[in-house]
Each structure stands twice: as C-alpha cells, then as structure tokens.
Amino acid sequence: MKLQELLDELAPSNTRLIAVSKKKPNEMILDFYEQGQLDFGENRVQELTDKYEDLPKDIRWHFVGNLQTNKIKYIAPFVHLIQSVDRLKVLKEINKRARQNERVIDCLLQFHIAEEDTKSGFDWEEATAALESEAYANMEHVRIVGVMGMATFTDDHAKVRREFQQLKQYFDRLKAAYFPEQEYFREVSMGMTGDYKIAIEEGSTMIRIGSLLFGPRD
Numbered sequence: 001m002k003l004q005e006l007l008d009e010l011a012p013s014n015t016r017l018i019a020v021s022k023k024k025p026n027e028m029i030l031d032f033y034e035q036g037q038l039d040f041g042e043n044r045v046q047e048l049t050d051k052y053e054d055l056p057k058d059i060r061w062h063f064v065g066n067l068q069t070n071k072i073k074y075i076a077p078f079v080h081l082i083q084s085v086d087r088l089k090v091l092k093e094i095n096k097r098a099r100q101n102e103r104v105i106d107c108l109l110q111f112h113i114a115e116e117d118t119k120s121g122f123d124w125e126e127a128t129a130a131l132e133s134e135a136y137a138n139m140e141h142v143r144i145v146g147v148m149g150m151a152t153f154t155d156d157h158a159k160v161r162r163e164f165q166q167l168k169q170y171f172d173r174l175k176a177a178y179f180p181e182q183e184y185f186r187e188v189s190m191g192m193t194g195d196y197k198i199a200i201e202e203g204s205t206m207i208r209i210g211s212l213l214f215g216p217r218d
C-alpha cells in the first residue's frame with residue numbers, strides 16, 4: 001500500500017502512523033522519510049542502532065520489541081519512545097540509562113491482551129504494582145505516556161475487538177487512577193497490518209504498520 005493512501009485513511013481519526021521497518025533496508029525507510037514519514041519502529045537493538053547511525057537524525061525511533069536490560073544502554077541516547085516496557089526491572093534500567101544521558105525517556109506499558117503466551121506484557125495487577133512501587137516513585141528519567149498491546153493473530157474479528165477494548169479499558173483505568181492531570185498520558189498503541197481498522201475504531205492513537213507498507217518480511 002502507498003503511504004499516502006494509508007495516511008488519508010487515518011486522517012479522520014486521532015491515530016498516528018508508526019512505520020515498522022524491521023528487517024527492511026535503509027533505502028525503503030529513506031523513501032518514506034522523503035515523503036514526510038518521521039516515526040519508525042524497530043524490534044531489535046542492534047538493527048535499530050545501525051539504522052540510527054546511518055539515517056537522518058530527525059527520525060523518531062520507536063522501540064517495539066522484547067527489551068533485554070543489558071541492551072538498553074545502546075538505545076538510551078536517542079530512542080524516541082520505548083513501547084514495550086513489560087517489567088519493572090526494564091523501567092528501572094531505562095531510568096538509569098536515561099539519567100546517564102541526561103534525558104527523560106518516554107515509555108508505554110505493554111499489556112498482555114492476546115491468547116498467545118509468546119506475546120509478552122503486564123497484566124493489570126503487575127502494572128499497578130509497578131506504578132505503586134517505591135522504585136517507580138523515585139524515577140525521574142522515565143515518563144509513562146500510555147499503553148501498548150498486540151491482539152491475538154486470528155481471523156476472529158470479534159475476539160480481536162474484545163482484546164483492543166480490554167487494552168483501552170486498562171488505559172482508561174490507569175488514567176483515572178494514576179495520571180488524571182497528566183496530559184501526556186494519552187497514547188493507546190494498538191493495531192498492526194492485519195487488525196488496524198478495528199484498532200482505530202476502538203480508540204487507537206498509534207498504529208504500528210510493517211508489512212502493509214514495506215511488503216512481507218521473510
């Protein structure tokens with residue numbers, strides 16, 4: 001699909017596009033960049049740091065993959081938004097590395113909403129325990145700006161819709177309980193190539209689109 005067609009489709013909604021460029025070459029990223037796309041997502045630290053080195057510095061890089069604590073230091077100097085925070089331990093390490101770089105790093109709490117165990121994320125109790133922890137209260141270099149989730153990979157649209165509704169409900173409950181006055185807490189990152197239309201209907205503010213834009217990955 002062409003970038004502009006997708007942007008036109010998003011225009012009536014409150015949803016932004018994150019172009020997930022994992023496994024795709026720099027030339028393809030540059031091509032979209034030259035058409036005005038600035039937000040890109042990657043799921044591997046090494047690949048992300050290589051691309052950051054080689055590509056224009058005003059690209060906003062989103063990290064969307066499983067994050068090992070020992071690799072956070074490599075992306076801390078430049079990452080725009082870490083979407084896949086799934087443990088308090090990860091948040092602690094992000095805070096530490098952000099402090100060393102004298103910055104505040106924006107993060108999303110990833111929730112486990114899918115059936116598959118391979119998809120990671122907090123459940124409700126874990127997330128609230130993290131937010132109520134003393135460790136979190138002392139973190140001055142992370143800012144939680146919303147939630148992220150991945151739905152089950154299935155043709156059952158009703159099921160996908162229920163999972164997105166669950167994530168939106170988690171967002172609303174967190175907002176009310178922990179971020180009532182914080183305008184920056186406003187992101188619901190949900191929707192990929194196969195399910196982004198449903199995600200938009202359910203209140204997504206960020207869709208993460210890979211293969212629809214870049215073609216299939218091998």
Ligand SMILES: *Cc1c(COP(=O)(O)O)cnc(C)c1O
Nearest residue numbers: 020043064192193208209210211
């Ligand atoms: C790969 C990936 C995407 C994009 O997937 P597509 O189905 O190719 O659009 C979105 N989010 C995450 C977390 C991913 O790993």
